[in-house]
Amino acid sequence: EVQLVQSGGVVVQPGESLRLSCAGSGFTFYESTMYWVRQAPGKSLEWVSLISWDGEKKYYADSVKGRFTISRDNSKNSLSLQMSSLRSEDTAWYYCARGASSGFLTSWGQGTLVTVSS
Amino acid sequence: DIQMTQSPSTLSASVGDRVTITCRASQKINTWLAWYQHKPGKAPKLLIHTASMLQSGVPSRFSGSGSGTDFTLTISSLQPDDYATYFCQHYHTYPWTFGQGTRVEIK
Numbered sequence: 001e002v003q004l005v006q007s008g009g010v011v012v013q014p015g016e017s018l019r020l021s022c023a024g025s026g027f028t029f030y031e032s033t034m035y036w037v038r039q040a041p042g043k044s045l046e047w048v049s050l051i052s053w054d055g056e057k058k059y060y061a062d063s064v065k066g067r068f069t070i071s072r073d074n075s076k077n078s079l080s081l082q083m084s085s086l087r088s089e090d091t092a093w094y095y096c097a098r099g100a101s102s103g104f105l106t107s108w109g110q111g112t113l114v115t116v117s118s
Numbered sequence: 119d120i121q122m123t124q125s126p127s128t129l130s131a132s133v134g135d136r137v138t139i140t141c142r143a144s145q146k147i148n149t150w151l152a153w154y155q156h157k158p159g160k161a162p163k164l165l166i167h168t169a170s171m172l173q174s175g176v177p178s179r180f181s182g183s184g185s186g187t188d189f190t191l192t193i194s195s196l197q198p199d200d201y202a203t204y205f206c207q208h209y210h211t212y213p214w215t216f217g218q219g220t221r222v223e224i225k
Contacts, residue, residue, distance in 0.1 A: 004161075044205065044216050044217065045154075045162075045205055045207070045216040045219075046215075046216070047207075047213055047214045047215065047216070059212055062213070095161065095162065097162075102150070103150065103152075103209025103214055104152035104164060104167040104168075104207070105152070105154070105162075105164060105207075106164050107161075107164075108161035108162045108163070109161060110160070110161050111161065
């Protein structure tokens with residue numbers, strides 16, 4: 001069974017940094033393109049970032065470019081999202097997902113609630 | 119960016135009803151479209167990819183159609199487990215974007 005287990009929710013202040021993690025199992029993690037998607041309260045889903053199977057290709061949404069960094073450790077089947085200079089508008093449920101290289105998302109984690117508030 | 123517009127935003131239906139949700143892209147995306155089901159507190163679930171390809175394990179009452187800019191998700195006979203929010207997503211070019219969601223409620 002494919003599982004993506006994410007770290008717990010957290011509250012941070014504006015301007016602070018935070019690292020999200022996601023542990024994959026039940027599939028060949030090192031062959032999979034991995035993604036982060038978020039959903040702000042009352043809003044639709046928003047694609048945030050993706051990383052290729054080998055970590056060589058990384059893409060970001062304009063809303064997070066320069067502030068967020070995606071990474072992976074295939075030896076540990078883990079995916080991370082380093083978030084810095086956090087803003088109130090970054091408040092959202094963050095989901096890690098496994099996807100096809102073409103772009104649809106085949107499996108999702110349970111989500112991590114990130115709240116940015118003073 | 120390609121905008122995805124879903125309709126309706128909310129839909130009330132009874133068990134056994136045929137339900138249709140539409141998704142329109144602001145420009146042509148061939149068949150680079152997926153549909154997801156999302157229930158509160160749970161991970162979203164892939165239903166359909168490439169506009170009409172049923173994901174493994176998804177019940178056959180779900181189907182997708184369309185190409186270019188106009189797409190449809192159909193549930194042939196609504197079941198109690200199907201009450202959820204449904205999202206479309208294009209993956210034609212970066213950035214990939216989602217529709218605003220269609221909430222299917224009990225009538």
